[in-house]
Amino acid sequence: MIDPKFVHDTFSAIAGRYGTVNHLLSLGTDILWRARALQIIADWRPSKLLDAATGTGDLALDIQRELPEVHVLGLDFCEPMLAMARQRGLLHTLHADAMHMPLEDAAFDALTIAFGLRNLPDYAAALREFRRVLRPGGHLLVLDFSLPDGFARAPYRLYLHQVLPHLAAWLTGQRSAYDYLGQSIEQFPRGTAMLDLLGQAGFACPTHLPLCGGIASIYTAKA
Numbered sequence: 035m036i037d038p039k040f041v042h043d044t045f046s047a048i049a050g051r052y053g054t055v056n057h058l059l060s061l062g063t064d065i066l067w068r069a070r071a072l073q074i075i076a077d078w079r080p081s082k083l084l085d086a087a088t089g090t091g092d093l094a095l096d097i098q099r100e101l102p103e104v105h106v107l108g109l110d111f112c113e114p115m116l117a118m119a120r121q122r123g124l125l126h127t128l129h130a131d132a133m134h135m136p137l138e139d140a141a142f143d144a145l146t147i148a149f150g151l152r153n154l155p156d157y158a159a160a161l162r163e164f165r166r167v168l169r170p171g172g173h174l175l176v177l178d179f180s181l182p183d184g185f186a187r188a189p190y191r192l193y194l195h196q197v198l199p200h201l202a203a204w205l206t207g208q209r210s211a212y213d214y215l216g217q218s219i220e221q222f223p224r225g226t227a228m229l230d231l232l233g234q235a236g237f238a239c240p241t242h243l244p245l246c247g248g249i250a251s252i253y254t255a256k257a
């Protein structure tokens with residue numbers, strides 16, 4: 035069960051080092067995953083895009099830089115993470131809870147959420163809230179961790195639960211944040227379970243693109 039207060043306090047504590055530690059622990063692969071997401075978003079040619087749980091703005095900043103015609107709004111409930119996003123150049127930010135967004139219905143052509151949905155307390159309710167702010171036919175992209183299938187799963191789990199928390203504790207002094215990461219990945223729906231969830235939330239045409247053998251996944255769907 036995700037505890038929003040724990041999530042908020044955890045990201046507040048690691049905001050200053052979040053990006054650097056992410057790139058180190060993923061050996062830079064998170065940068066490639068966001069680049070793949072950017073290619074997909076570029077094909078949609080949105081005018082207004084909401085990046086929910088934008089954090090320090092990694093994906094929002096990529097979109098703002100590479101697709102300057104798109105109006106990008108980055109939303110997060112953790113002010114220290116948003117402050118970093120602004121400091122890094124994100125032009126439009128909103129301090130708000132992704133579960134109850136102070137935004138009008140059908141206001142966006144696209145909504146992205148990278149490594150964020152997994153941190154929300156109710157995935158189905160969050161997806162319904164995302165659909166509410168998308169115009170009919172608008173695009174959703176979810177980028178998040180999943181678990182690889184087959185022989186890679188056991189060594190990956192060993193890294194996730196035994197190696198990564200120690201490394202992260204050494205880099206950030208925040209072991210609990212990275213114990214939480216492993217737990218949240220285990221409980222997050224993946225593959226067909228996520229496609230079903232998207233369908234139940236009213237989204238059409240759900241797709242699943244596994245990345246790096248399934249360590250991460252991109253899901254897309256239409257409102």
Ligand SMILES: C[S@@+](CC[C@H](N)C(=O)[O-])C[C@H]1O[C@@H](n2cnc3c(N)ncnc32)[C@H](O)[C@@H]1O
Binds near residue numbers: 041088093110115131
């Ligand atoms: C793992 S970070 C991802 C940040 C960024 N999207 C990225 O790709 O690096 C998760 C973010 O979700 C935010 N978050 C978690 N729960 C939230 C909520 N209920 N409303 C808004 N933001 C939330 C956290 O504050 C944090 O910045």
